[in-house]
Amino acid sequence: MVGMKIAGIIFSPIIGVITGLLLTGAARKMVARVEWRYGPPILQPVIDLIKLFFQRPPSHGKTFDYGLIASLAGSIVLVLFLPVGRLCPLSEGGGLLLITYLILIGPLGMALSGGEGANPYVSIGISRKLILSLGYEVTLLLILLSVMSEYDTISIFNVVRAQSENGWSLFSWPLVIPGLAYLLILPAILGVKPFDVASAPQEISSGPHVEYGGKYLALSKLEGGLSEFIGIALFVNLFLGGWSIPGSLHLPAGVLGVFLGVLVFLAKVAFVFSLNVTVSASFPRLRVEQAVKYLWSWPAFIGLVGLIIVSAL
Amino acid sequence: MEIISEKKKGGSSRELELYFGPQHLGMIGNFSITLNVRGDRIVRAEANPGYLHRGFEKLMEGRSWIQNFPLVCRVNVIEPGSMEMVYSTAVENLAGVKVPPRGKYIRCIYLELSRIASHLFGLWAYSKTLGFETVGGWAMYHRDLILDLFEELTGGRVYNIYIWPGGVRRDLPEGFEERTKDVLHEIGEKVPDYNQTFFENRLFHERARGVGVVSREEAMNTGGTGQVLRATGLEYDIRKVEPYGVYDEIDWDVPTREDGDAYSRIMVVRDEMIESVHAIFKLFDKLPGGPVYNKIPNPFKWNIPEGETYVRLESSRGELGLYLASDGGRKPYRAHFRTPSYPHGLTILEKALAGESISDTGNIMISLYVTAPEIDR
Numbered sequence A: 001m002v003g004m005k006i007a008g009i010i011f012s013p014i015i016g017v018i019t020g021l022l023l024t025g026a027a028r029k030m031v032a033r034v035e036w037r038y039g040p041p042i043l044q045p046v047i048d049l050i051k052l053f054f055q056r057p058p059s060h061g062k063t064f065d066y067g068l069i070a071s072l073a074g075s076i077v078l079v080l081f082l083p084v085g086r087l088c089p090l091s092e093g094g095g096l097l098l099i100t101y102l103i104l105i106g107p108l109g110m111a112l113s114g115g116e117g118a119n120p121y122v123s124i125g126i127s128r129k130l131i132l133s134l135g136y137e138v139t140l141l142l143i144l145l146s147v148m149s150e151y152d153t154i155s156i157f158n159v160v161r162a163q164s165e166n167g168w169s170l171f172s173w174p175l176v177i178p179g180l181a182y183l184l185i186l187p188a189i190l191g192v193k194p195f196d197v198a199s200a201p202q203e204i205s206s207g208p209h210v211e212y213g214g215k216y217l218a219l220s221k222l223e224g225g226l227s228e229f230i231g232i233a234l235f236v237n238l239f240l241g242g243w244s245i246p247g248s249l250h251l252p253a254g255v256l257g258v259f260l261g262v263l264v265f266l267a268k269v270a271f272v273f274s275l276n277v278t279v280s281a282s283f284p285r286l287r288v289e290q291a292v293k294y295l296w297s298w299p300a301f302i303g304l305v306g307l308i309i310v311s312a313l
Numbered sequence B: 001m002e003i004i005s006e007k008k009k010g011g012s013s014r015e016l017e018l019y020f021g022p023q024h025l026g027m028i029g030n031f032s033i034t035l036n037v038r039g040d041r042i043v044r045a046e047a048n049p050g051y052l053h054r055g056f057e058k059l060m061e062g063r064s065w066i067q068n069f070p071l072v073c074r075v076n077v078i079e080p081g082s083m084e085m086v087y088s089t090a091v092e093n094l095a096g097v098k099v100p101p102r103g104k105y106i107r108c109i110y111l112e113l114s115r116i117a118s119h120l121f122g123l124w125a126y127s128k129t130l131g132f133e134t135v136g137g138w139a140m141y142h143r144d145l146i147l148d149l150f151e152e153l154t155g156g157r158v159y160n161i162y163i164w165p166g167g168v169r170r171d172l173p174e175g176f177e178e179r180t181k182d183v184l185h186e187i188g189e190k191v192p193d194y195n196q197t198f199f200e201n202r203l204f205h206e207r208a209r210g211v212g213v214v215s216r217e218e219a220m221n222t223g224g225t226g227q228v229l230r231a232t233g234l235e236y237d238i239r240k241v242e243p244y245g246v247y248d249e250i251d252w253d254v255p256t257r258e259d260g261d262a263y264s265r266i267m268v269v270r271d272e273m274i275e276s277v278h279a280i281f282k283l284f285d286k287l288p289g290g291p292v293y294n295k296i297p298n299p300f301k302w303n304i305p306e307g308e309t310y311v312r313l314e315s316s317r318g319e320l321g322l323y324l325a326s327d328g329g330r331k332p333y334r335a336h337f338r339t340p341s342y343p344h345g346l347t348i349l350e351k352a353l354a355g356e357s358i359s360d361t362g363n364i365m366i367s368l369y370v371t372a373p374e375i376d377r
Helices: A002-034 A044-053 A062-080 A096-102 A105-117 A120-151 A156-166 A176-190 A207-211 A214-239 A254-281 A288-295 A298-312 B056-060 B080-095 B101-129 B133-154 B176-189 B191-199 B202-208 B216-221 B262-286 B341-353 B358-367 B372-376
Strands: B006-008 B014-020 B032-038 B041-048 B307-314 B319-326 B332-338
Touching: A002 A044, A002 A062, A002 A214, A002 A254, A002 B133, A044 A214, A062 A096, A062 A105, A062 A214, A096 A120, A096 A156, A105 A120, A105 A207, A105 A214, A120 A156, A120 A176, A120 A207, A120 A214, A120 A288, A120 A298, A120 B014, A156 A214, A176 A214, A176 A254, A176 A288, A176 A298, A207 A214, A214 A254, A288 A298, B014 B358, B032 B341, B032 B358, B041 B341, B041 B358, B056 B332, B080 B101, B080 B307, B080 B319, B101 B133, B101 B176, B101 B262, B101 B358, B133 B176, B133 B191, B176 B191, B176 B262, B191 B262, B202 B262, B202 B358, B216 B341, B262 B358, B341 B358, B341 B372
Parallel strands: none
Antiparallel strands: B006 B014, B014 B032, B032 B041, B307 B319, B319 B332
């Protein structure tokens, strides 16, 4: 068991980072095909990252460096608390409440670092990012409360295990309601269109990323890929049954089972991500006030109704 | 950092100065706008032209009448056709050269094709400022099909130099009419897709309705033409008001909208594209035979009699004018362009931006069809 834990601590963040980067590459290819272009190779984000790590960019001070590192570290710690397939090093100890705290470290570290750069576009981008998180955090909390009260646990690991025995939450009454609410706010959590207000290149010149170059840009890209992975992984774990296969099939025990579990999990992540890419390719960007107005109307309403129904039943 | 100047205005209201361009991902063209913002709102906007000043009007005084063609088409990158047309009409007026009927028809076909290409380019730019690259990608693909036609017709994809004093440089190639119609059909078949994904998209309506409103009085007082004026419900199109070419020989409509906002302007552009496609079919139906140009004297020894002229026509962005004077020599004495983007990008843009959200800077700028090279010349 201890060996499995160590393997999890080593491999979970690596899987998260690689999946995040590959999904970004795949998204660029998909969007390019929608736009009748060829698009870059799927490995392009990885190639860019390697190139960026060999550059020596100027720094804007210690807070600029450490804020970015704190942001990446926060995301890596968060991945350790999420079951990645059956790799779940810390998820038995940590719970959904811990995740609600950790999920904010990424944007806050970015804010700390970007604020040091003193570029007005960075501050606008960060304030937009925080306003947007204000928009979806309430709904996310409602959804997490629904899940916790339905399964009577705050452990995300137990939630996934319960689903592998009783079927996926998204297809079971009454958790389908918070599941739908999560699907509605997922583009905002991922920061894809129509909710990419924080990094809108055509409005605020990529916002928080504008002062980053070389290694800093690489780190912020890593963080971006990882936080995309986290947003979807949380959904897959809570509503699509994590590593479990539909029907009466069960994964074998042992290393092979862990490996297959990770593959099943990643397939689900890729599927949900492609849904979001489709949404992102078919909508223009909203203004930030329109985005918050939307997030506080239907998704929040559905989330609230879901919580009421779940706690009443 | 030096580039940020913060002005305390008492209390918590703080004014920031932002530079939208020339180094900005949202800027399309070599142009810059200085925005004074408070919170998310633009308090004051100042347009800064001059990043693409090439001194064409002065350069034209040093070159012969024919040598100026490669210069004039570069005044505007996105629609060089109208530039060639306005200059060659001015030269014809001064020299008293007549154009044969077939030449006139081919000119109009060519001008309408470049209008569609220009509008597709504009649609790409506009959808990109809204972060909607999908439709932009389609528009660019369709523009490329038209550029392929230009390549076959004239040898050049962007700077065609096809219109010539006395007509056009050469006749339509064999089968060109069918290929043009095929391309137009291909674009026309995609119009429902464009409508569904973009023009009828609710998010586009929410982003564009009521944004950057320019009233009819404002537009008329500040020199607004083209879509800016037609989006306020005024049927003002030089092709109708003062017909040139053969625009009075075919039947076509001037599309208008009422509200004067970004949405109305973009919808006018959309309707104009469709109207242009119809116009090309009608022009092909009536296309007469005969020569496509009348011979002009040896360009190296071409002295044009003393005189001056002002020619105007409807470009894709609005009224395009050219004042041209000759002192009886081989070169123009003075040339001056009246380009539509000049009033749109300098006066109207500044007024339309005040009080709007900074998210809508590019949205308003492109909906006014501001083309930087045209302002600077």
